[in-house]
Amino acid sequence: MTGNTSTEKIDSLLRGQKEFFATGATRDIAFRKKQLRRFAEALDAYEDRITAALWADLHKSYEEAYLTEIALVRGEIRNHLRHVGRWARRERKPTPITMFPSSSYIIKEPLGTTLIVSPWNYPVQLLLNPLVGAISAGCTAILKPSPYVPEVSAAIADMVAEFFDEKYIAVVQGNREVNGYLFKQRFDLIFFTGSPALARKLMADAAENLVPLVLELGGKSPCIISRDADIALAAKRVAWGKTLNSGQTCIAPDYILIHEDVRDEFVREFGKALKELHGEDIHDSAHYVRMVNDRAWERVNGYMENGEILYGGRSIREERFIEPTLLGSVAPDSPVMTEEVFGPVFPVVTLKGENFLEQAAAFVNGREKPLAFYWFGKESEGWDIISRTSSGGGCINDTIMHIVNDKIPFGGVGNSGMGHYHDRLSFEAFTHRRSIVVNPTFIDLPFRYMPYKFFALAKKLM
Numbered sequence: 231m232t233g234n235t236s237t238e239k240i241d242s243l244l245r246g247q248k249e250f251f252a253t254g255a256t257r258d259i260a261f262r263k264k265q266l267r268r269f270a271e272a273l274d275a276y277e278d279r280i281t282a283a284l285w286a287d288l289h290k291s292y293e294e295a296y297l298t299e300i301a302l303v304r305g306e307i308r309n310h311l312r313h314v315g316r317w318a319r320r321e322r323k324p325t326p327i328t329m330f331p332s333s334s335y336i337i338k339e340p341l342g343t344t345l346i347v348s349p350w351n352y353p354v355q356l357l358l359n360p361l362v363g364a365i366s367a368g369c370t371a372i373l374k375p376s377p378y379v380p381e382v383s384a385a386i387a388d389m390v391a392e393f394f395d396e397k398y399i400a401v402v403q404g405n406r407e408v409n410g411y412l413f414k415q416r417f418d419l420i421f422f423t424g425s426p427a428l429a430r431k432l433m434a435d436a437a438e439n440l441v442p443l444v445l446e447l448g449g450k451s452p453c454i455i456s457r458d459a460d461i462a463l464a465a466k467r468v469a470w471g472k473t474l475n476s477g478q479t480c481i482a483p484d485y486i487l488i489h490e491d492v493r494d495e496f497v498r499e500f501g502k503a504l505k506e507l508h509g510e511d512i513h514d515s516a517h518y519v520r521m522v523n524d525r526a527w528e529r530v531n532g533y534m535e536n537g538e539i540l541y542g543g544r545s546i547r548e549e550r551f552i553e554p555t556l557l558g559s560v561a562p563d564s565p566v567m568t569e570e571v572f573g574p575v576f577p578v579v580t581l582k583g584e585n586f587l588e589q590a591a592a593f594v595n596g597r598e599k600p601l602a603f604y605w606f607g608k609e610s611e612g613w614d615i616i617s618r619t620s621s622g623g624g625c626i627n628d629t630i631m632h633i634v635n636d637k638i639p640f641g642g643v644g645n646s647g648m649g650h651y652h653d654r655l656s657f658e659a660f661t662h663r664r665s666i667v668v669n670p671t672f673i674d675l676p677f678r679y680m681p682y683k684f685f686a687l688a689k690k691l692m
Contacts, residue, residue, distance in 0.1 A: 234404035237411055243400045244415055247343045247370040250397040256368040259315050265365050270307050272393040283381035289520040299354035306359050310366040317657045328691050332669045338661045340368030342418030349424045350376035350522050351478040360421045363656030373401045378522050417441050426645050444649035444659050447642050448570050449600040453483035454590045456607030457491050464606040465499035471629030473554055476519035477574040481602035483629050484571050487590045490580040497540050497556055521550040530573030536566040587611055591618040599644035604629050622646050
């Protein structure tokens, strides 16, 4: 188990990182690239321990751990190594004639000393992917992993301590009391991934010091299945997206809106898809993750009382196992429809009539803006309903995959977050774009000076 880092140690780390940042060492592009390469070496050295820790904490298979955690961080490191020199380069911008002979520039400077806080569900990629952006932007970073995955948190702490000086990158451990203390400190940026409830507390604390935030949250991401969808394919892709990490994914499809004409067919195909993905008994699958702790099991298992079980329903408390479960006849104001499920229980809401798309859009718009949005059906109708709704991201005829492409932004909107990252946006999240105007001294035009003798001419030029 990992204990709470003391407030004295946190103060010392923060002070040391601020002093190190003030030396200017992290601003050098060669330094940043060296640290990114060292980061890649650290991942190689600790891959076996990290994947073993993910199995111990979450029952996450090596394959899933590599694909959803390690590979994404490695890809981000490679991308930043290739491009950070260009991203950090000074940009020349157009200057209006009224400012002649000035020239205008944007320089990219690191924000400074940052805090990165991650949740337990993807405890490697959600902590280390933002760190790539912090390193490439030239910041220092204090990392705060989740206490709910102690083996992973300990492995990451040891990796960071071995490969980086704590005055540059450090790990602190602990519960929400530690979070509360960290949130009150004067960081130059806090990058937080977690629940909207904790984000509200963070925003209130950070406001005292006007600390800027990137918030990657969650919400109830809808999965809409029209009468015209390829039901077998939709069931397979939905089953994969919902059972990935056992539904403990911030962008997992949270509830289904489906046309009543195809609901029963979808239920049948969902069951077939699960057997194809995980074998005859998903309990015995090496690729099916367990609930992170007893409290999570109790919460998610309790949702089964909110409706009629259409498929699944089996659970084993001692193993923190919950079978993928489809629930019908759910009330719109029931807990399973008002709280983010974050597990393999899947409420199904049926809609009927010819105005399915309008009903679905109205249902989604009647709730907080979700982190993800999934549509199965005609592509043209998918673009139509996307234009009527809002979400952090999403897919047409798929789930989850928008997070895989690091060339497009990942982030929330409204209740599901603020700010984006991945690719260049990870660099920019930790960067201040500073505007600079350069005015030569060989000439000094009189237009701007009092008493504005040439105002009439200047007015024509504006």
